[in-house]
Amino acid sequence: MTLPAVDKRKQPEREHRSPVRAFTSRSAAGLAIGLALMALFAAVRMLAPSTTEAFGLPNAARDFATLSISVVVESLPFVFLGIVLSIAVQVWLPEGMLLRRLPRSPILRRLLLSLLGMLLPVCECGNVPLARGLVVKGLTVAESMTFLFAAPILNPVTIVTTAQAFGWSNGILASRVLGGFFIANLVGWIYSRHPRPGELLTSRFQETCNVADHDGGPGGRVRRSVQMFSQETRAMMPALFIGAGMAGLIQVAVSREVLVALGSNPVWSVLALMLLAFVVAICSNVDAFFILSFGATFLPGSIVAFLVFGPMIDVKMLALMRTTFTAKTLLQLSLLVALCAAVLGLAVNYGH
Amino acid sequence: MVIRRLVGRWQGVLLSLIGLVATIWLGITGQLALYIHPRYFVFTVVMAVIAGVLALAAFAFAPTEHDAHDHSDAHGAARGDAHDHSGVHRSRWGWLWPLGSVLTMVAAVVGLLVLPPSTLTTATVAQRDLNGSASALTLKAPALSGKGDYSAFTVRDWASLLRSGAGQDFFADKTATVTGFISADKTDPNVFFVTRFVVTCCAVDAQPIGVPVYHPGWQNEYKTDSWVTVTSGFRANPNSASREAIVLIPDTIQSTTQPAQPYVY
Numbered sequence: 001m002t003l004p005a006v007d008k009r010k011q012p013e014r015e016h017r018s019p020v021r022a023f024t025s026r027s028a029a030g031l032a033i034g035l036a037l038m039a040l041f042a043a044v045r046m047l048a049p050s051t052t053e054a055f056g057l058p059n060a061a062r063d064f065a066t067l068s069i070s071v072v073v074e075s076l077p078f079v080f081l082g083i084v085l086s087i088a089v090q091v092w093l094p095e096g097m098l099l100r101r102l103p104r105s106p107i108l109r110r111l112l113l114s115l116l117g118m119l120l121p122v123c124e125c126g127n128v129p130l131a132r133g134l135v136v137k138g139l140t141v142a143e144s145m146t147f148l149f150a151a152p153i154l155n156p157v158t159i160v161t162t163a164q165a166f167g168w169s170n171g172i173l174a175s176r177v178l179g180g181f182f183i184a185n186l187v188g189w190i191y192s193r194h195p196r197p198g199e200l201l202t203s204r205f206q207e208t209c210n211v212a213d214h215d216g217g218p219g220g221r222v223r224r225s226v227q228m229f230s231q232e233t234r235a236m237m238p239a240l241f242i243g244a245g246m247a248g249l250i251q252v253a254v255s256r257e258v259l260v261a262l263g264s265n266p267v268w269s270v271l272a273l274m275l276l277a278f279v280v281a282i283c284s285n286v287d288a289f290f291i292l293s294f295g296a297t298f299l300p301g302s303i304v305a306f307l308v309f310g311p312m313i314d315v316k317m318l319a320l321m322r323t324t325f326t327a328k329t330l331l332q333l334s335l336l337v338a339l340c341a342a343v344l345g346l347a348v349n350y351g352h
Numbered sequence: 353m354v355i356r357r358l359v360g361r362w363q364g365v366l367l368s369l370i371g372l373v374a375t376i377w378l379g380i381t382g383q384l385a386l387y388i389h390p391r392y393f394v395f396t397v398v399m400a401v402i403a404g405v406l407a408l409a410a411f412a413f414a415p416t417e418h419d420a421h422d423h424s425d426a427h428g429a430a431r432g433d434a435h436d437h438s439g440v441h442r443s444r445w446g447w448l449w450p451l452g453s454v455l456t457m458v459a460a461v462v463g464l465l466v467l468p469p470s471t472l473t474t475a476t477v478a479q480r481d482l483n484g485s486a487s488a489l490t491l492k493a494p495a496l497s498g499k500g501d502y503s504a505f506t507v508r509d510w511a512s513l514l515r516s517g518a519g520q521d522f523f524a525d526k527t528a529t530v531t532g533f534i535s536a537d538k539t540d541p542n543v544f545f546v547t548r549f550v551v552t553c554c555a556v557d558a559q560p561i562g563v564p565v566y567h568p569g570w571q572n573e574y575k576t577d578s579w580v581t582v583t584s585g586f587r588a589n590p591n592s593a594s595r596e597a598i599v600l601i602p603d604t605i606q607s608t609t610q611p612a613q614p615y616v617y
Binding site for chain 1: 360361362363364365366367368369370371372373374375377378384386387388389392395396398399400402403404406407408409410411412413414452453456459460461463464465466467468469470471472473474475476479552553554555556557577
């Protein structure tokens with residue numbers, strides 16, 4: 001929880017002492033403002049012209065809008081779900097219930113954390129708010145990275161859709177699950193050796209963690225939940241919208257044919273599909289179906305690289321993770337994960 | 353300062369409101385299909401409603417004046433960090449952050465609330481290889497039953513059959529009725545495609561597929577991107593140099609409007 005949490009913890013108590021009437025009337029006023037804004041947005045939506053011709057946009061601009069909106073509409077429910085889970089972990093779960101039960105040994109802890117995705121079938125955009133919540137609760141930075149990278153792949157929905165799309169052929173499913181598991185733990189191990197892990201985080205998020213350490217009193221849980229919702233959306237929403245805009249823009253600008261043309265070369269196909277994964281920024285729950293549509297064009301190793309790299313790093317994820325990690329850390333992470341995914345893909349291609 | 357504080361405090365909730373109002377409106381008017389696969393409809397709308405309740409609660413539990421005051425300090429520090437630089441930066445370029453936030457919000461309002469929902473266009477067909485995707489053209493099981501009721505065949509079924517390399521004999525006695533939008537053949541000016549997008553998750557992964565129609569001079573009668581229904585038998589392409597060996601050669605082409613579900617799944 002961010003700074004506001006400090007005051008909030010004390011504030012509500014003070015408020016309870018003050019006449020309840022003042023509080024309720026203020027809430028009613030706030031609620032009225034919220035409802036008015038909602039009605040305003042709804043009115044704008046309903047009164048806006050319903051035909052595209054009214055705007056005279058060229059096709060490319062229309063498609064840019066459609067693609068970006070599609071990313072937003074697709075990711076939004078997952079981000080909300082992630083925020084709700086994050087609130088549940090931070091506010092409603094008994095203190096330490098999740099973390100106290102983890103084993104002491106750092107390696108075992110990370111192994112177990114990378115399986116946490118099995119219980120929380122959220123796709124990668126929902127994992128960012130959840131991972132933030134876990135760090136605030138006392139997870140180390142390295143452990144949060146392991147969780148962040150493993151959860152979208154070691155996740156029942158992802159495994160089922162990958163199995164539906166590819167079955168057991170070519171070892172694509174096995175390579176994806178084991179590869180994702182291995183890379184996530186490798187990244188966690190490397191960053192666990194960082195001397196000052198706090199420096200990996202943005203100073204804004206560090207403050208959030210520090211503040212959270214200090215607040216201990218009971219405080220209204222509902223109120224804290226609601227305030228966390230507004231804090232988390234403040235961090236996530238701009239990132240999501242900007243990420244979606246970039247994803248839309250790149251898709252309109254970069255021709256698919258160039259990528260597909262590289263498909264049959266064992267080395268280039270791996271790099272091309274990793275680039276595609278970075279660009280399309282599609283959720284891990286469904287990316288297997290997406291890449292299946294290229295199945296005939298690409299070698300199995302490149303598909304594995306796509307399925308491992310995409311859930312961990314892409315334009316939308318970088319924008320979302322930037323809320324938490326510094327730019328330098330993200331650059332290192334991207335290179336590290338890209339290298340691992342490429343090696344994995346090449347191994348599948350040549351070992352096949 | 354006041355504006356900066358307000359923007360900082362409320363931009364997340366406001367962007368959520370914009371997003372969820374747009375989502376629920378799309379759901380009510382049945383237009384979510386323009387962006388995502390129908391299997392996500394229920395989940396998407398349910399999460400939007402939950403977020404709506406939380407967003408309204410965020411307004412009801414707005415922090416007091418005292419809270420808000422402490423906030424602005426925290427915020428100043430927070431803004432700076434996005435840059436990872438010192439206070440000098442903050443004072444000179446600090447105004448960029450609220451400006452960026454406001455721009456993001458304006459873009460969200462324009463994109464989600466003002467622009468009419470729209471399908472992908474031929475610009476994306478040109479950008480993503482038409483009929484280039486294998487799984488979009490995998491035949492569903494009942495398609496080849498032989499005795500088949502071909503009247504129910506969609507653009508996708510016919511495009512798959514054409515792509516599967518079935519010979520001219522196979523198509524000789526079959527009549528297709530297909531609806532889609534017009535996209536030009538890049539190589540043969542006499543041919544256009546009746547085109548649809550196949551969507552597996554959301555519009556981002558849409559793959560264009562199409563059935564070729566031979567109709568010299570179609571450019572004068574129809575615009576690309578306009579929707580048509582074509583009924584015709586399959587014939588050999590009179591232009592033997594063309595990439596499409598088997599085409600529809602219709603007597604009539606009927607203009608139609610965009611169907612409620614423009615994509616195929």
